[in-house]
Amino acid sequence: MALPHPLPEASRVVTLDAAAPDPSRREPLGRQIYRALCDMILSGHLSPGTRLPSTRQLAREWGVSRNTVVNAFEQLTAEGYLEGRVGDGSYVSRELPEGLMGAELRVRQDQGERRLSRRGAALAATPVSLPKPVGSLFSFRPGLPALDAFPFDVWARLEARRWRRPPRELLGYGDPLGWRPLREALRTYLHAARGVRCEPEQIVITAGSQQGLDLVARVLLDPGDPVWVEDPGYLGARAALLAAGARPVPVPVDAQGLRVSDGAARCPDARLAMVTPSHQFPLGATLSVARRLELLEWARHAGAWILEDDYDSEYRYRGRAVAALQGLDSGGRVLYLGTFSKVLLPGLRLGYLVVPPDLVEAFERARALQDRHPPGVVQAVTADFLNEGHFERHLRRTRELYAERQAALLAACQRHLPDRLRISATDAGMHLVGYLEDDLAATERAARAGVAVTPLSAYSLETAGSGLLLGYTALTPEQIEAGVRRLAAALT
Template identity: 45%
Template sequence: MPAARANSTTATLRQQVYEQLRSAIEQGSLRAGTRLPPSREHAAALGVSRNTVLWAVQRLQAEGYVEARVGDGTYVSQAAAGAATRSQQLVAPPRGLSRRGQLIADTAARWNPPVAVARAFRMGAPEVDTFPYAVWDRLARQAGPGQRAARAQYLDPAGDPQLREAVAQWLWASRGIRCDAAQVVVCSGSQQAIDLIARLLLDVDDEVLVEDPGYPGIRAALLAHGVLARPMAMDGEGACIAEATERWPGAHMAVVTPTHQYPTGVRMGLARRQSLLQWARTHDAWVVEDDYDGEFQYGAQRVPALCSLPGSERVLYVGTFSKTLHPGLRLGFIVAPPALVQPFAMARAITDRHAPGDTQAVLAQFIAEGHLLRHLRQMRELYQARQQALRDALAEASDGALQLAASDRGMHLLCERAPGSDDEALCRQAQAAGVMLAPLSRYVIASERRGWLFGYAGFDIAEITAAARTVGELARRLPRA
């Protein structure tokens, strides 16, 4: 058999094994907790090579369908049961999708971005009621007929030049990042940034290190492109880089949230940061720094971005205005090495050409005139007050059963429970009572960490107090951790 055909046949076989196992899990034939056969026995039963079975199982593990237990084999994960239930509730995707199209459609079983109106304690929701809309509208009205006509044309897919310049100056002042405006590529938020990075820098079956627990939207974007998301465990210093790179030596990229890890809230220590940068240089790999809420540091000393450290040439910095201003703007950016700017701009052009010209122009002026700085100062004070209100109200309402530690950064708090414990039941009860409470287990791949996540930034103190009272009363019935 010619080599090309042999490779094609191997790829087809392992894809078939993967799809059969996944279908069995999703349809309930293989239930949560079921132990998979040893790879040698499984391969012999199917009449394929052991490597074919191992590839399929590793892919299922990367997607969270199975979990490996050291010295005990591979089991269908508990998370897979929930994913299977959710996927069965969704409308079946249309027939005729390509493999990549099917991968994209399948992300609905793993990640469903919320579209309902935000209620306490939804994660990632910023304050929007007090946004300076009057200032924004005034800046928009200042544009003359000629400027409006120019903005109505097809524009540079990399972004408005004035906005790119404003972002570069802002990053130097606020995050310690030295970059040229020509390195800034404007996109529609961090989600599109991750999608562009996956399309341009990764191939099918490439391995990427992701935080575990971590943001499901990142994993969804990677898996939709056929990339294998490999878990990095978290501890008090952030992602366990050395352990992950030793376990997954073929990884091409790591995606991290070093300033305020999502969702555990840990700040990556300097030693870990330097280790990560050294790994990227040594292995010619990429590091993606998702600085989703890095502007919300409340202490006197603010930690600069990973991208600002010496030796960060292999770091792609992803920023978003969805948290600093509001999600409705749909504006974010990537800071890329100069050689990658044109490919990223072309990928943006192919996707949706460019961001709206009027919005980009107003945002550039909003930043340049100091309105972003003033808004963030107000939000930092507001968020600190809301965080304290949440901690006090929840401790009182739960008779001390739920104690949240104070944090000097971020927009949410984590209440952690015993590893492997059930953190879904309280969330279901809270949901039935009108409160959006997320379980930590929804964010894990292989980790046994459990708990509840409380977003507080986008809700006034009255709503926070009422929601805390509801959750606190439910929590009184729980066994003490």
């Protein structure tokens, strides 16, 4: 840009040693020069009207080609940071807003004055999960599948086949509910394996179970609505409620699962009950048939909804799997939530939500507003994985593997922690609970020893038990033995 009038005599030429590029860095030299000068202008170290040294002089001082400096100056001029005219050098633009100078410092000073919306503040303050320890050699965190057992070769073959001949509907904007062949495959599987009664139109494909929880909270709850949550219970469910402004009402859990009578006594007019009936998280109880019927009757009488989170029901090692609560529901009060994160890979980000027929339209529109639709090819490959029998074979293999790894964990704890940890086998799930005193202190001591464990008390609102959640499915027997040995040394 040509200067509208000559610069005042007071305009000064400065030295730019601070902008000298560093050849040892991986960033291109011209990009380094551009960024350094841009930062100096925005921070106020180079004020408007300041005359810069010539590109020839800077190239000589910095030991770079002149073209490198010229290119950086041209970029700054094109973006309005510099101005000049032929034969008179380059100047910091005098048209930059005066309030922009020193912006970096003021941003730091003004951050305390920024305000989020009430919903934004709730989201920012809501923990979705426990923090992951850094640098742990052994992770007993629950809910992680055996990545070493995943059939990557099969998945790669299915995905390559899909990419060779992808249907057009997978490449454009898709159905917010999800790709219909996947929903059809899920309907067949859920009916046979879990006793879920639904049609493909009732299934919503989600980006994992957390998005399903968030959808339910958005569609069914208003700020201030009371919701039953299991105590102790899943942090992600509680987080979705708090983010929506709902009010979690803790309901105790015992050996038969959620104590429905306690919930009805404490808050009979709750809008929703969030439950894990097949394998309660984190204690592992199965909701008894009597309490299932009691819960359904409460929902019918109160006009409330039930969200059934069936997150790891596939892993039952003795006897037949317990049928889903949704299959007993004749009044359309149960929403059923599942995920592929525990049985396949968390990185797939695929889950599903089965909703009553009269809620389909509302959930379809809410799903479209979140991220339009799930990734198409990933859905297609998952449908192929289900339809061609790979899913059932993978489940059979991992059930056997996880039963062996649970036995390895029990044996290691009995060898190294016989008097320190009370732990016993379970018929289902992906973790065990080892009871001890002061689980928070034990977790900290384990972390210092390079072992990641999860305190049971972190999942409680009122009924604080003390123990450690020990996930075993992602570890080999050798890793389990070494990790428990190190845990024992930390706790003794």
